[in-house]
Amino acid sequence: MDSGKNFLHKTPTGIKGLDEITNGGLPTGRTTLVCGSAGSGKTILAMEFLVHGVLDHGEPGVFMAFEETGKDLAENFASFGYDLEQLxxxxxxxxxxxxxERSEIEETGEYDxxxxxxxxxxxVDTIKAKRVVLDTIEVLFAGLRNDSIIRAELRRLFRWLKNRGLTAIVTGERGEGLLSRYGLEEYVADCVILLDHRVNEQLSTRRLRIVKYRGTLHGADEYPFLMAENGISVLPLTSVGLTHEAPTERISSGSAELDEMLGGKGFFRGSSILVSGTAGTGKSSLAMTYLTAACERGEQSLYLGFEESKDQIIRNMASIGLDLRQWVDKGLLHLQTVRPSSLGLEGHLASILQIVKQVKPKVVVFDPITTFVSVAEGSGMRSMLTRLVDFLKMQQISAMFTHLSTLGDQLETTSQGVSSIMDVWLLLRDVEDEGRRSSALYVLKSRGMAHSREMRDFILTDRGIRLGDNYIKGLNSTNRAEQERSFRQGR
Amino acid sequence: MAPNTKQSVGQEPQQKWTLRLYVAGQTPKSVSAFTNLKRLCETHLKGQYEIEVVDLLENPRLAKGDQIVAVPSLVRRLPPPVKKIIGDLADEEKVLVGLDLRSARPA
Known part of the structure; x- marks a missing residue:
């Protein structure tokens, strides 16, 4: 990477994704400022930088903790699987x-x-450290009164670190209108990383942004990051998005009639399918039909449910003639339920990715993703889902996401942000006419194939889902009811 | 430890003061801090004080124990509680208050 002498040397952080968006890590022999509000993950990021330095690169590190005691830190990091005391x-x-402690210190006259x-x-000398963390050095401002002395000394400190060739992270609290409360960015010229932690309706999302990185190319976006059980990982969206292959293989939706609507061959393998519709229109049934088809092909399939329990799903699907139990027993179908709200958005994603990694399915269903959508309206939700979709695509896992839309015309608009990252969008709609309520299905989009533009009756029978062609033929409600009956009788 | 009811209060009229001055080398600041401290002690604590000077350049590890960040730092180790005063101790009035000598002195 650094082929020429003029290239800035970089020190890998060992944090998944961060080294990727910084093109190799933090500037070697320089100081990086990591700022963010309380609880945004500064300390964890900084400590991981040290721990990976020790474990992966044989570079000892010094952590000067201004906020937490060594014991607290060791306890906190034990939960990430790091034994700081052993190190x-x-x-x-x-x-x-x-x-x-400001209250315990009296100041008279000059000091440094x-x-x-x-x-x-x-x-640093004792262990021949190469990496240093000062977390959070701004505590000095709160503890001491003479700001001008502190500022002069900070300037000296950063110079000192640089002269010693130490690769350092200093952390700072996010300030009003400033990156850090006391303007540390003024002293740190080389690299500034901003962490952000937002909570929307009890669900949290974390972002990371490289505000500045002198002399190097870096990703400029806000990257969501996770605090999973093995530490922080930053999953960049854009760099992954372009690299996945586009398979040409087609797989059945489990319904011959739906396959027919999709150019006669079904979905592309590895495609992401959004199924949106109002309550009770049959989204889960459609999704389960898709999964069952995968099982019939002998493929591992995974159902991630966020609302119903395992037994509930098995029971409900039995009513439309899908025997899920046999596939579960054969070890092909994995039914998992996750409660989203208990984990926070990013934790939720982390646990999903982990399940997917364990099961290694060919086809996966998320039922429903509405829990994501309602929480982080717009970009937060979108970036989370993009990462999920990217992750699945890279492994060529076909995915179907059900999305519960609210009644009325909001249906299209609520799905708007999400639908653009999906390859296929199926819409299930409640139709009422002449005292009869039924569901209709149509393919709103399906990338890369000629698909039907018809609106079809969507009928749940005890032998699975059926699509009627009433709308095209302009059948009236009596004829349609008749057709529904005939489907139900298995014709 | 027999009955100590009588002893506890009045037995030590000569309260022993143990002061530790942390410096980093012979800088003008540390020299003036020592001079100022010495003068103050001679005036207010004659015969009942002890000053220990710690040069952190020679004993860097000692900085941890008393949580020294700034130098010069004066630490009153005895009598308790521990008190910390940083700076060159130029303002005698402030130092006296910081050491609890102003209010502690009977008259």
Whole structure:
């Protein structure tokens, strides 16, 4: 990568995705500012940078903690599977807790922060550290009164770090109108990363953005990131999106009539299908039919339900003649239920990805994704879903997402943001006329194939789903009811 | 430890003061901090104080124990509670208050 001497050397963080969007990591021998509000993941990112340095690159690290004690940190990181105490015993990591309590300190006259320098210098020398974290150095401003001394000393500190060739992360609290509360960005010229944590209706989403990275190309977007059980991972959207292959193989939807609407051959393998419709129109039945078809082909299939329990699904599908139990018993069908709200949006995604990685299905159904949509209207939701879709596409997993739309014409608009990342969009619609209520299905879009533009009656029978062709023939409601009856009788 | 009811209050008229001054080398700041401290102690605590000077350049590890960040730092280790004053101790009035000498002195 750094073929020429003029290239900036980079130090990998070891954090999934972050090294990708920074084209190799943080600038070596420089200081990077990571800022974000409380709870945005600054400390975790910084500590991971050190731990990966030790474990993956043999580079010892010093963590100066201004907020948490070494014991607290060790406990917190144990949950990510890192044994900080062991690393310290091995002489690979030093955690120095610096406590500055304003109420306990009286100030008279001139002073400097040489004490801090000496502590840091001693720790660095003792373990021959290459990486340093100062978290959160802004505590100095709260603990000491003389701002001008602190500022002068910070300037000296950053120079000192640079002269020593240390690759460092300093963290800062997000400030009003500033990246960090005390304007640390003023001192750190090379690389600034901003973390953001938003909570919408109890569900949280985290973003990461590289505000500045001098002398290098970097992704400029806001990237969602996860705090999963093995640490942080940043999953870039755009870089993945372009690389997945487009298979030409076609797979059946499980309904010959629906396949016929899709150019006679069904869906492309690896495509993402959105099925939207109002309550009770048969979205889950359609999705389950699709999954059953996969089982019949002998493929692993996965159902991720967010509302109904396993037994409920099996029972309900039995009513339309789908025997799910046999596929479960054969180990082809995996029914999993996840409660979205308990995990937060990003946690939710993490757990989904983990299940998918375990099961390795060929076809997966998400029923419904509405829980995502209602929470993070617009971009948050969209980027989460994009990442999910990208992830699935890269593995050529075919996916169907059901989406519950609210009544009325909002149906199309609510799905708007989501539908553009989908290859196929099927719409199920409630139709009422002459005292009869029924469902109708049509293919709103299907990329890369000639598809039917008809609106078909969607009928659930005890032998599965059927599509009637009443609308085309202009049948009246009596004829249509008759056709429905004949379908139900299995003709 | 026999009955100590009598002893606890009045037995130590000469309260012992243990002060530790943290510096980093012989800088003008540290020199003036020591001079200022010495003068103050001679005036207010004559005969009952002890000053220990710690040069962090020689003993960097000692900075951790008393949580030293700034130098010069004066730490009152005895009598408790621990008090910390940073700076060159030029303002005698402030130092006296910081050490609880102003209000602590009977008269």
């Amino acid at each position: 310290q015993r091995d002489g690979k990591l030093v955690i120095d807790y610096v406590s500055i 922060l040489e004490g801090l320098f000496i502590r840091l210098g001693d720790a």
